[in-house]
Amino acid sequence: MGKLIAYARVSTRQQDADRQVSDLQAAGVRRDDIYVDSGVSGGRASRPQFDRAVAALEPGDTLVITTLDRLGRSTQNMLAFAEALRGRDAGLRVLNLGGGDVDTATPMGSMVFTVMAALAQMELEIKRERITDSVAKRRAAGKDLGGRRQTFTDSQIRNALRLIDGGEPATQVARDLGMSRATLYRRIRELPQATTI
Structure with a gap:
């Protein structure tokens, strides 16, 4: 054995x-x-x-x-x-x-x-x-496919900061960008100092 x-x-x-x-x-x-x-x-x-x-x-x-x-x-x-x-x-x-x-x-x-x-x-x-079919249907319907979130340029973050400085609620600005408020604030802190408003 x-x-x-x-x-x-x-x-x-x-x-x-x-x-x-x-x-x-x-x-x-x-x-x-x-x-x-x-x-x-x-x-x-x-x-x-x-x-x-x-x-x-x-x-x-x-x-x-x-x-x-x-x-x-x-x-x-x-x-x-x-x-x-x-x-x-x-x-x-x-x-x-x-x-x-x-x-x-x-x-x-x-x-x-x-x-x-x-x-x-x-x-x-x-x-x-099934997965291929599901992805095709979600794509055709314009739905989120998941995966890695898009990256935002410093210019986009500066524009978001301008909106907040102009009185827009930070939560709404972050939601419109498709990120959390905490992520938006972190990205604002990471902006080069010379360009922050």
Whole structure:
């Protein structure tokens, strides 16, 4: 019986992998054999801890992950990876795949893995399609798309300062510019001294 090596991943630094680690330990993986990438997208080819986990696999060992999306995004890549593990005489075990625990070392597990990998990629493509459609609709309706706020020139900030000096409420001037009052005041303080009124 080989060793269990596990991999966990979270896409942003604000998330934590505690639940994945707990599930992996409950499946029998020792804490020292769990590799965790934080703030790393599943779409990236290089994931440092993933690479270390794979390098740690010896013949007869099994790589354990909690869900299929921890492994990657593309069906083709996931299937090629599972095949590469088989070629190294190592297995792949997914704890929550199709409602159960799937081990690709068995014929049934391999088939379920293949089907679920294809479904995971289809789900990702549908999600991308929805986002693209939503952005197009918001753009057509003239709505805010979010993202980085526009930057304002010193000239625009000076004009805002003139309006405030002329009696306009600072809150209204800031709102018209699309920024908070605190941001407007900060930008006014940052103006070069020679140009402030």
